[in-house]
Amino acid sequence: MASKVIHAIYNDDDILLNAVKKVRDEHYHIEEVYTPFPVHGLEKAMGLADTRIAITSFLYGLVGLSVAIIMMNYIMIQDWPQDIGGKPSFSYIENMPAFVPIMFEMTVFFAAHLMVITFYMRSKLWPFKKAENPDVRTTDDHFLMVVDTGNHDIEQVSSFLSSTGALEISIHENDEDH
Amino acid sequence: MYTLPNKLKLFAIIFMVVGAVGIVSGFLMAPKTTSEVKEMMVDGHGDGHGGDHAVVDESHNGGHGEEAHDDEAHYEHVLHQLQNRPWSALYVASFFFFMIALGTLAFYAIQYAAQAGWSPVLFRVMEGITAYLPVASVIILVLLLLSAFHVNHIFHWMDPELVNPESDHYDKLIAGKSSFLNVPFFLIRALIFLGGWNLYRWVSRRNSLRDDNAEDNRWFKKNFKASAIFLVFFIVTESMMSWDWIMSFDPHWFSTLFGWYVFAGMMVSAITVIAMVTIVLKSQGYLEHVNDSHIHDLAKYMFGFSIFWTYLWFSQFMLIWYSNIPEEVTYFVTRIEDYNLPFFGMVVMNFVFPVLMLMNSDYKRVNWFVILTGIVILVGHYIDVFNMVMPATVGASWFIGLPEIGAIMFFFGLFVLVVFTALTKAPLLAKRNPFIKESKHFHY
Numbered sequence: 001m002a003s004k005v006i007h008a009i010y011n012d013d014d015i016l017l018n019a020v021k022k023v024r025d026e027h028y029h030i031e032e033v034y035t036p037f038p039v040h041g042l043e044k045a046m047g048l049a050d051t052r053i054a055i056t057s058f059l060y061g062l063v064g065l066s067v068a069i070i071m072m073n074y075i076m077i078q079d080w081p082q083d084i085g086g087k088p089s090f091s092y093i094e095n096m097p098a099f100v101p102i103m104f105e106m107t108v109f110f111a112a113h114l115m116v117i118t119f120y121m122r123s124k125l126w127p128f129k130k131a132e133n134p135d136v137r138t139t140d141d142h143f144l145m146v147v148d149t150g151n152h153d154i155e156q157v158s159s160f161l162s163s164t165g166a167l168e169i170s171i172h173e174n175d176e177d178h
Numbered sequence: 179m180y181t182l183p184n185k186l187k188l189f190a191i192i193f194m195v196v197g198a199v200g201i202v203s204g205f206l207m208a209p210k211t212t213s214e215v216k217e218m219m220v221d222g223h224g225d226g227h228g229g230d231h232a233v234v235d236e237s238h239n240g241g242h243g244e245e246a247h248d249d250e251a252h253y254e255h256v257l258h259q260l261q262n263r264p265w266s267a268l269y270v271a272s273f274f275f276f277m278i279a280l281g282t283l284a285f286y287a288i289q290y291a292a293q294a295g296w297s298p299v300l301f302r303v304m305e306g307i308t309a310y311l312p313v314a315s316v317i318i319l320v321l322l323l324l325s326a327f328h329v330n331h332i333f334h335w336m337d338p339e340l341v342n343p344e345s346d347h348y349d350k351l352i353a354g355k356s357s358f359l360n361v362p363f364f365l366i367r368a369l370i371f372l373g374g375w376n377l378y379r380w381v382s383r384r385n386s387l388r389d390d391n392a393e394d395n396r397w398f399k400k401n402f403k404a405s406a407i408f409l410v411f412f413i414v415t416e417s418m419m420s421w422d423w424i425m426s427f428d429p430h431w432f433s434t435l436f437g438w439y440v441f442a443g444m445m446v447s448a449i450t451v452i453a454m455v456t457i458v459l460k461s462q463g464y465l466e467h468v469n470d471s472h473i474h475d476l477a478k479y480m481f482g483f484s485i486f487w488t489y490l491w492f493s494q495f496m497l498i499w500y501s502n503i504p505e506e507v508t509y510f511v512t513r514i515e516d517y518n519l520p521f522f523g524m525v526v527m528n529f530v531f532p533v534l535m536l537m538n539s540d541y542k543r544v545n546w547f548v549i550l551t552g553i554v555i556l557v558g559h560y561i562d563v564f565n566m567v568m569p570a571t572v573g574a575s576w577f578i579g580l581p582e583i584g585a586i587m588f589f590f591g592l593f594v595l596v597v598f599t600a601l602t603k604a605p606l607l608a609k610r611n612p613f614i615k616e617s618k619h620f621h622y
Contacts, residue, residue: 052540097499
């Protein structure tokens with residue numbers, strides 16, 4: 001059954017935030033909210049789960065640290081332990097202070113870049129990606145809430161949404177498969 | 179209003195009494211003559227370092243290097259180290275608690291000057307901690323005066339023989355620095371530093387109390403100006419203070435970022451103590467407006483300044499290790515050879531532990547987590563000061579025993595008594611600070 005979705009447009013982030021709370025109290029399902037800028041507290045009002053991207057970043061940092069240690073241990077200590085300016089290349093620990101700047105930078109490099117790439121992949125962002133923007137005004141000064149009508153009465157949902165302060169309400173076919 | 183619980187008072191006094199016993203017995207245990215040193219060393223004495231005395235001829239103790247091979251001179255050398263030990267233990271502990279009070283004062287001034295919106299609910303806590311500053315200043319001054327009048331020899335350069343060209347002990351390097359490192363100028367500097375810091379502490383506390391009953395923001399503005407001026411004064415004098423009171427223990431050695439290094443340790447210990455006192459008062463129901471977000475912010479500062487401290491520690495260590503210039507590197511040679519565990523152990527306590535414990539955003543809101551990490555950080559920074567002072571005064575004859583623990587206990591008791599007594603003197607909420615409302619509703 002192809003369900004219908006309602007696009008409700010707001011022009012103020014406070015009104016939007018209250019509307020989100022009311023819609024959730026009525027147990028309607030919010031598909032998506034489009035905003036031109038981050039609205040503080042929106043993810044809490046929508047009940048979205050916390051991001052785990054910081055955890056991935058920590059793990060990537062550990063990978064970077066390991067890469068730096070293994071790389072320099074192999075190059076400087078195992079493969080060709082030269083005497084360079086009297087620095088002790090007998091074991092990794094003896095020459096470690098010289099490697100710390102690289103260990104640090106590699107940790108940061110891996111943590112930062114892999115986290116960014118993870119972000120792009122998880123949020124499906126890449127060049128030439130087709131923009132998924134239901135209404136161009138949402139990138140400028142309007143806020144758009146997409147509410148799934150499901151088995152509810154469309155009339156009832158749209159009149160409820162206009163009572164939450166929506167300026168415009170339009171009904172669309174839900175062409176996405178879930 | 180906060181009332182000092184009798185139990186806390188008793189707790190503090192017990193610590194002071196037990197600590198004082200430890201300090202006194204430390205002085206009584208110190209040997210008076212070389213023959214006592216011989217006896218102690220034969221017994222494999224309780225120091226736990228009997229075997230290490232072969233390495234006491236450190237090059238940094240100017241003029242002793244050659245003689246140390248001689249047996250009698252060696253015992254003489256160890257005697258001086260053992261006689262320095264109770265003094266150094268006293269000095270390290272008093273400096274450690276002094277630096278907590280001073281660091282808190284600097285943090286407080288930063289909050290005023292930056293017009294921080296989150297911290298005004300903590301101002302009275304910070305003012306309570308800085309109430310220890312005048313007490314600590316007197317103690318430090320007395321210790322410096324005792325050294326200046328040759329009651330002890332923890333400041334090697336104060337020995338007049340070293341700058342006398344006629345003497346056998348003439349030390350050209352120290353003599354060359356004597357226009358800065360001489361006793362009268364040293365004491366004048368100490369008076370200027372302590373006077374300036376205590377003046378700001380007195381002015382800002384007075385203005386803060388007057389602000390409670392004021393009609394306008396006059397006292398806040400005055401405090402803002404005083405804080406900005408103090409911060410300029412502080413960063414100059416703090417740097418010089420670290421040369422005078424810490425770096426001059428090794429008068430042959432110098433490091434340009436030393437002032438920053440001491441500052442970083444000072445700030446992280448101070449913020450840790452602010453967080454701990456806040457949590458204690460909050461758990462007793464006194465700080466109504468302090469919430470998890472305030473603790474979270476303090477824990478973030480603990481985390482950040484721990485990393486900042488490590489950055490400076492490593493920068494100082496690595497630059498000297500890398501270039502390996504003999505006149506600079508002796509500082510770390512003695513520390514790595516004679517103080518291996520405390521020297522590297524403190525890096526674990528001051529860096530690895532807080533970084534792993536406080537990285538998670540949720541953990542920064544868990545009070546017992548902050549307290550646990552705070553204890554490790556504070557112990558770590560005590561060992562940091564210990565590592566800065568002891569190698570120059572007691573060398574390889576170090577041990578964390580009765581005099582050291584006694585001194586810590588004494589100053590801890592005094593600190594708790596002074597701080598919590600000061601907290602009873604004023605309401606724990608600054609009433610009409612312009613940012614107090616924002617601070618009450620602060621959330622992260």
